[in-house]
Amino acid sequence: MGMQLQGKVAFVTGAGQGIGASVAKAYAREGAKVAVIDLTLDSAAHVAKEIADAGGEAMAVACDVSDRSQVEMAAEQVKAAWGRIDILVNNAGITRTAMLNKMTIEQWQQVIGVHLTGAFNCLQAVVGGMIERKYGRIIYVTSAAGVLGTIGQINYSAAKAGILGMTKSTAKELARSNITANAIAPGAATPMTEVIRTDERFKEKYLDRIPLGRWAEPEEIAPVFIFFASDASAYVTGQILAADGGMTIH
Numbered sequence: 001m002g003m004q005l006q007g008k009v010a011f012v013t014g015a016g017q018g019i020g021a022s023v024a025k026a027y028a029r030e031g032a033k034v035a036v037i038d039l040t041l042d043s044a045a046h047v048a049k050e051i052a053d054a055g056g057e058a059m060a061v062a063c064d065v066s067d068r069s070q071v072e073m074a075a076e077q078v079k080a081a082w083g084r085i086d087i088l089v090n091n092a093g094i095t096r097t098a099m100l101n102k103m104t105i106e107q108w109q110q111v112i113g114v115h116l117t118g119a120f121n122c123l124q125a126v127v128g129g130m131i132e133r134k135y136g137r138i139i140y141v142t143s144a145a146g147v148l149g150t151i152g153q154i155n156y157s158a159a160k161a162g163i164l165g166m167t168k169s170t171a172k173e174l175a176r177s178n179i180t181a182n183a184i185a186p187g188a189a190t191p192m193t194e195v196i197r198t199d200e201r202f203k204e205k206y207l208d209r210i211p212l213g214r215w216a217e218p219e220e221i222a223p224v225f226i227f228f229a230s231d232a233s234a235y236v237t238g239q240i241l242a243a244d245g246g247m248t249i250h
């Protein structure tokens with residue numbers, strides 16, 4: 001076990017699979033107590049058990065981040081067990097893909113609801129204690145889609161661009177409380193990216209845009225999340241770090 005997050009309490013949303021699951025496991029290996037947050041208790045409990053089996057400390061909590069009262073309850077549950085929350089990772093995310101003239105208002109609202117309102121709900125649920133203790137690490141997850149725009153994802157691109165603004169406002173507003181806020185733009189092989197990675201119509205075209213020529217595994221993205229959660233990044237705030245194989249070099 002590493003020691004970079006020894007004694008810290010982390011609240012990782014969307015941690016039942018993909019990038020969030022690998023971040024939860026990596027944090028636990030670094031000594032953090034990790035609240036594994038996901039829509040269903042089953043998926044969260046699966047990851048929490050993997051952490052416990054490896055000798056780490058984890059708690060599974062079922063919570064829809066777009067639902068404010070569920071988020072408040074989840075944060076209370078974690079604080080009741082472990083006394084505080086030091087690290088928030090706003091990772092939960094969905095896509096609802098449709099060309100913009102065909103996109104339903106429900107598809108628009110669902111994506112905004114999970115990424116933007118969800119991140120805001122979690123921020124408000126944890127930030128009070130961070131301000132009191134004058135310590136906190138807030139990590140947002142954005143995307144190349146928020147910087148470059150993507151076809152068929154006006155909802156997702158808007159949400160991910162919005163997260164860039166949230167990151168910067170959070171960083172400026174909370175700097176006086178010794179709380180940092182940064183964003184990571186990952187590019188990884190997860191269920192979310194399955195269609196563009198496997199569909200013959202997109203596969204080659206997409207890989208051509210990645211200078212490193214391949215997708216990352218979620219485990220290759222997790223170290224960046226450790227960096228922003230640890231003391232190594234104490235003097236870094238309001239920044240966007242792309243771990244995307246160079247896709248957004250410009």
Ligand SMILES: NC(=O)c1ccc[n+]([C@@H]2O[C@H](COP(=O)([O-])OP(=O)(O)OC[C@H]3O[C@@H](n4cnc5c(N)ncnc54)[C@H](O)[C@@H]3O)[C@@H](O)[C@H]2O)c1
Nearest residue numbers: 014016017018019064065091092093143186187188190192
């Ligand atoms: N995979 C990529 O290449 C990539 C690229 C850019 C950004 N991202 C972002 O990274 C994050 C993680 O993506 P991933 O690829 O691991 O996706 P994923 O689909 O594998 O996992 C997302 C997790 O979030 C959970 N989730 C969804 N809605 C939720 C809600 N309302 N409340 C709580 N949990 C919820 C899901 O159940 C799932 O376990 C997302 O924010 C995504 O937009 C991913």
